[in-house]
Amino acid sequence: MKAVVIRRYGTVEVLQYETVDRPTIKPDQILVKIYASSVNPIDWKTRKGMLQFLSGNRFPMILGFDLAGEVVEVGAKVTQFQPGDSIYGSTSFPGGAYAEFAAIPEKLAAPKPTNLNYEQAAVVPLAALTALQALRDQGNIQSGQTVLVNGAAGGVGIFAVQIAKALGAVVTGVSSTKNLDFVKSLGADRVIDYTQQDFTQEATRYDIIFDVVAKRSPSEVRRVLQPNGIYITTLPSPESLIQSVLTALFPGQKVKFILEKPNTQDLVYLKELIEAGKIHPVIDRTFPLAELAAAHAYSESERAAGKIAIAVASEQ
CATH class of the missing domain: 3.40.50.720 (NAD(P)-binding Rossmann-like Domain)
Incomplete structure (x- = not known):
């Protein structure tokens, strides 16, 4: 699969778009085909080494927390989802969403809001x-x-x-x-x-x-x-x-x-607010995954009004 990988901390130049192995899931995880992700300040702060006390030196590392996509495989202990479900949610620290597939805990995902496309849904979670x-x-x-x-x-x-x-x-x-x-x-x-x-x-x-x-x-x-x-x-x-x-x-x-704690219950609550028209995401700009370095640079500039989306794959 295609992913953006870092092998050291640093500037946007350390973000490398390349081919890596598809992740395997644990019993409590789902494998998600990612259609979209987003950029949050924690992503580039991790990339720069500002959170090294948490992320350590576990290279190579795939960053990115937010994702929206389709479930393609479920672990033996998963009860809420099945292959084909459209979901949105988060990865565990330090990330993993800047890729075509991610294995995430079931408890960090929820059904995607029905009135949002994947890019819109992907900018919501964190x-x-x-x-x-x-x-x-x-x-x-x-x-x-x-x-x-x-x-x-x-x-x-x-x-x-x-x-x-x-x-x-x-x-x-x-x-x-x-x-x-x-x-x-x-x-x-x-x-x-x-x-x-x-x-x-x-x-x-x-x-x-x-x-x-x-x-x-x-x-x-x-x-x-x-x-x-x-x-x-x-x-x-x-x-x-x-x-x-x-x-x-x-x-x-x-x-x-505030230290955000991703969980299904709150994602469902947000889904209900979104579907009721009480809140909606706003995307300032969308970048393809291959141009993630430009997306990080734009986020660091603090000029964005709203969120920065990352288009990972086209919906089939």
């Missing part, structure tokens, strides 16, 4: 699960609350805005000038241009601040959080780690960070 679990599980979001999403035009941000709205919140999205209308189109009640305004210096207070881009610190946002407000970040800093422990011990404002 980003949307991050947004859902941050707002629902870490933020305990309630209808009528005020939520600010910092980085509202990015991969996680687009889903955070839509999920917060679907759960009844009043949403403010922070983005650059060129993406203000885009963020409004996602359903944001209010938008802030960070090049013109600093939301931490305004009078408005929020029940939840979700810092998708991890650009503001807990001390910076404290004054614009409600007395019992929650600040959630995607990338814990030394300050936020310390504050997450300290604020857990006392009443008042909380500091939390």
Whole structure:
């Protein structure tokens, strides 16, 4: 099968498109013919060696977490799927979706939303699960609350805005000038241009601040959080780690960070929201698998509005 492989950490030049053996499945896994994948920051951060403490030096390595495709083989212990099923889901760390086939645990997949094609479905899992679990599980979001999403035009941000709205919140999205209308189109009640305004210096207070881009610190946002407000970040800093422990011990404002946990139940929940028209993926650009290096470079530029899809194979 064709796949993009790395044999060392480094720049986009380490991504090599080549032929490798098709993976074999374990009893609790399904073999998926991948039609599409996507790019998330964790992919290129792993490629650059920024997560080497987790990924080690297990080369050759195939990256990529998100996938959508067709089940072609199931393990002996698999009960939810059978060959021919259309699914979407995630691989285990450090990846494996930048390939024509992947063996993934049954518990990391769900039926593909019926109103999405494979490329649309493939950009959903990691980003949307991050947004859902941050707002629902870490933020305990309630209808009528005020939520600010910092980085509202990015991969996680687009889903955070839509999920917060679907759960009844009043949403403010922070983005650059060129993406203000885009963020409004996602359903944001209010938008802030960070090049013109600093939301931490305004009078408005929020029940939840979700810092998708991890650009503001807990001390910076404290004054614009409600007395019992929650600040959630995607990338814990030394300050936020310390504050997450300290604020857990006392009443008042909380500091939390989100570590996405892929699972079938949440993927099914997202599928239901998507099929009900309450949330939808937005693809900024699609690259073929052979041009993954260009896709990584584009993601690293932080210019994408929405998600970056990877076309792996054509649907038969």
